[in-house]
Amino acid sequence: MTETYEAIDTQNIKSILLWMPNWIGDVVLTLPSVSALRKRFPSARITAAVREPADELLSGVNLFDTVIRIPNPRKEGLWWQIRFAQKLKKYQYDVSAVFPNSFRSAFLLSQSGAPVRIGYDIGIRYLFLTHPIQTNAIDTRAQNRVDYFFNILAPLGLEKPQFEGISVGMLEDDPSTEEVLKSIGIEPDEFFIMLHPGASKPQRTWRHERFAILCQKLIKQYDLKVVLLGSKSEGPMLEKIKQFAPPGKVQILPELNLRGVAKALEKSGLFIGNDSGMMHLAALMNTPLLGIFGPGSEKTSGPNIAPERKEIVSLNFPCSPCRQNFFKECKPSAEQKPYCLDDITVKDVSDAADRLLSRIRE
Numbered sequence: 545m546t547e548t549y550e551a552i553d554t555q556n557i558k559s560i561l562l563w564m565p566n567w568i569g570d571v572v573l574t575l576p577s578v579s580a581l582r583k584r585f586p587s588a589r590i591t592a593a594v595r596e597p598a599d600e601l602l603s604g605v606n607l608f609d610t611v612i613r614i615p616n617p618r619k620e621g622l623w624w625q626i627r628f629a630q631k632l633k634k635y636q637y638d639v640s641a642v643f644p645n646s647f648r649s650a651f652l653l654s655q656s657g658a659p660v661r662i663g664y665d666i667g668i669r670y671l672f673l674t675h676p677i678q679t680n681a682i683d684t685r686a687q688n689r690v691d692y693f694f695n696i697l698a699p700l701g702l703e704k705p706q707f708e709g710i711s712v713g714m715l716e717d718d719p720s721t722e723e724v725l726k727s728i729g730i731e732p733d734e735f736f737i738m739l740h741p742g743a744s745k746p747q748r749t750w751r752h753e754r755f756a757i758l759c760q761k762l763i764k765q766y767d768l769k770v771v772l773l774g775s776k777s778e779g780p781m782l783e784k785i786k787q788f789a790p791p792g793k794v795q796i797l798p799e800l801n802l803r804g805v806a807k808a809l810e811k812s813g814l815f816i817g818n819d820s821g822m823m824h825l826a827a828l829m830n831t832p833l834l835g836i837f838g839p840g841s842e843k844t845s846g847p848n849i850a851p852e853r854k855e856i857v858s859l860n861f862p863c864s865p866c867r868q869n870f871f872k873e874c875k876p877s878a879e880q881k882p883y884c885l886d887d888i889t890v891k892d893v894s895d896a897a898d899r900l901l902s903r904i905r906e
Contacts, residue, residue: 552639552660552675554701557588561632561640563614563653564594564602567744568802568821569845570689571598572828574643576705576848577694578607584702591635601802601825604713617648625652633657641696642673662696675699689845707848710828712806719800721807728795730769730811735905737762738797738809738826740773740817741781747870749818750836750888751879752781756788757890758816762897763793770794771812773805773822814904816897823847827854832904834896838885841865852903855896859884 562578565571571594582590591610592602599613612632615624629652640658642649650669653661663669665676677695694705714721722732730736741755759770770789772782776799786794797808805822806829809815815826815833819840826833827847835847837858844865847854858864861884866873870882877886 552662552699552701554585557585557638557700559589559591559635559637559639560585561591561593561635561637561653561656561658563640563642563644563649564592564598565643565693566595568598568601569824570643570693571601572821572824573689573845573848574693575605575607575710575828576690576707577697577702579706579708579710580694580702580704581697581700582607583706584700591637593632597802601712601806604715604803604806606709606711606713614652622648626655629653629655630657639700643693643696645669662699664696687844690848712803712828714803714807718803721804721811724798724800724804725771725808725811727798728771729792730771730795734769735813736769736771737814737816738771738773738812738831739785740815740820740822741785742774742778742822743818743820745868745870747868747876747880747882748820748839748885749881750838750885750893751881752785753788754890754893756785758893758897759785759789759794761890761894763789765898766901768813771808772796773808773817814897814901816893819845832900834893834900836885836888836893837864838882838888839864839866839868839870853900855900857888857892857896859887 589609592608593612593614594602595614599611602608602611615628617625637656637658639660640653640656642653642663645664645666647667647669650663650672654672661673662675663673664679670676690705741752743749772785774782782796806825809826809831810829812831815831817823819835819837823833823835824847827849832853833847834855837856841864842856864884874882877883879886
């Protein structure tokens with residue numbers, strides 16, 4: 545990438561506004577950059593402006609002083625978003641940075657009143673940025689997301705992403721993780737697998753019946769319990785998977801905020817799921833994980849966790865990562881899935897689970 549921004553005076557930075565990405569996985573992938581920012585400016589007040597439900601997570605992350613929820617454009621409309629951004633002027637931010645690449649996010653950032661506004665120069669959004677950073681579509685698809693996000697904050701004198709020192713805490717009214725797990729039959733220190741069969745789009749999900757067969761195999765082979773993780777709308781799918789298993793061996797995690805989900809993931813011995821925000825949340829909690837990749841690529845959006853604590857199942861199609869304009873650039877399978885995902889077999893995932901379990905249970 546070519547840096548075209550002017551030098552930034554960093555001597556008197558006391559307040560920083562970060563306009564966070566829209567997706568949970570991307571929010572997690574910005575945290576090493578935010579950690580580097582915190583190290584560089586230990587006394588500065590760092591504020592995250594972020595959409596729901598990622599605000600639930602960041603409210604417990606130790607890197608932020610303030611977390612402010614961005615109005616949902618589908619629920620509250622553009623006018624409310626503009627009013628929200630203009631109200632941020634009262635905080636008198638010295639510096640701001642925008643992680644999303646949309647025209648709207650850069651425009652809204654400009655309404656915050658911050659004199660320094662950093663972000664990628666894409667389209668005409670440079671009009672709203674004081675320090676635009678050049679990039680292009682090839683950079684976006686080919687670069688690791690941690691590095692991609694880090695380049696936005698690098699002009700502030702940051703050396704490299706910081707992967708240490710990031711933690712998620714609970715708030716006073718959050719339920720006890722131990723009590724939540726005990727309510728579904730998981731005892732303290734019991735080894736269990738957390739399985740997440742969902743994703744942001746149905747075309748990004750491995751078939752749920754294959755998850756069910758995988759559960760059967762793991763339960764039979766290792767005599768352990770499986771806890772299913774999913775949203776309220778995914779409840780029927782989770783119930784179908786549960787019905788395939790022996791009684792009492794598969795449970796569904798009660799509905800929790802993202803801090804609670806993070807803490808439940810931290811207690812689990814292994815996470816298995818699609819390329820999704822929950823996979824990245826598991827990596828943030830240092831939970832061993834098995835990620836199933838189809839349209840995405842581990843090279844660009846893989847989980848940040850030690851190699852020995854992960855297994856990635858991918859057929860590595862040459863078109864991956866794609867634009868995910870399903871199905872304009874590729875034909876769907878009979879199950880309306882991309883072949884890069886649908887051709888992954890239960891044996892592929894089961895073998896990867898065996899390899900990972902053999903390492904973490906030595």
